[in-house]
Amino acid sequence: MAKIHREMDDIRSIELDNAFYVEDGTWIESLTVASNTGFDPETVLEGISGTSVFYSSEIPTASDDLEIRRLTILATESYPFILGLVLRQEAIPNRIVLQNDVFEIVTTTRDWDQFRSMADEVQETLGEFELLSVTQNENPGEPLDSGRLTEVLVSKLTDEQLAVLETAYNYGYFDIPREASATDLADELDIAQSTVSERLRTAERTLLELIYGPQE
Template sequence: MAKLQQTLDDVRSIELDNAFYVEDGTWIESLTVASNTEFDPETVLEEISGVSLFYSSKIPTASEELEIRRLTILANESYPFILSLILRQEAIPNRIVLQNDVFEIVATTRDWDQFRSMADEVQETLGEFELLSVTQNEEPGEPLDSGRLTEVLVSKLTSDQLEVLETAYNHGYFDVPRETSETDLADELDITQSTINERLRTAERTLLELIYGPRE
């Protein structure tokens, strides 16, 4: 993941959606790559030793300034591989994403002692570890594969809805407190404020229906 980030010119994030160990340090990995510019996965991966492309698909977006691709690759991961560090502690990796040279990890452990053991090994091996938050849950959460969720969600939205959501997100509309208004979004997209409001509400309803099902 780190080598791929270094090879791409303008990458936003690289998320590890799934991985299966083969042998001798080789893994089959599924990655979701978001970039500010178009890129050819096969050409990019040719520059990385020990990595070959198995399959690539493009996830639709409404923005010309964003390209999202889901890659399935065969990669020889030298130690330490961040996923193997987590699995060695028998923790569940819920999310692993690389952004701005920093790995952000969401993992589930049985208890605090197991978490401390995992954190100590990560810090000892990689040299740095910062705890952002801890939550106690009854359910452990699913291991990885959030990239597939992204693919499913965007396939349910129209291009107009995707454009409004992406613009709103990129301009801080969903931040707390908000960094922009519907009026600003309307000016940015050159459409009316009522259209912005309608597309946002329709997109939000579509996403909620995927979670809760349509209302009767």
């Protein structure tokens, strides 16, 4: 992931969706790569020894300034691979994302002692560790993109809804404090403010139905 990140100039993020160990340090990895510009996975991986593209598919977006691809690659990872550190402590890896040269990892552990053991090994092996938050939850999260959430979302939302959501996110509409108003979004998209509000509400309702199920 780090090598791909360094090979791409306009990278936004790389998310590890799944990984399977083969043998002799070789992994089959599924990655979701988001970039500000279009890119050819074969060309990107040419400069990285020990890697090859097995499969590539583009995830549709409503933005001309964003390309998202789901890649399945064969990769020879030098030990220890960060996923291996998590699994060796019998923790559940819920999300692993590389963004701005920083790995952000969400994991589920049985208790605090197990978490501390994992954190200590990450710190000792990689040299740096920062705890952002801890949540106690009786229901553990799903391991590494079990439901392929990104693909589910884009298949459930219309292009117009995706465009409004992406514009609202990029312009800080959801920030606290809010950086843009519905009027600003309407001006950017060249549509009526009422249309912006309607598409936002519809998109948000669709997202909530995916989480909680439709109302009876």
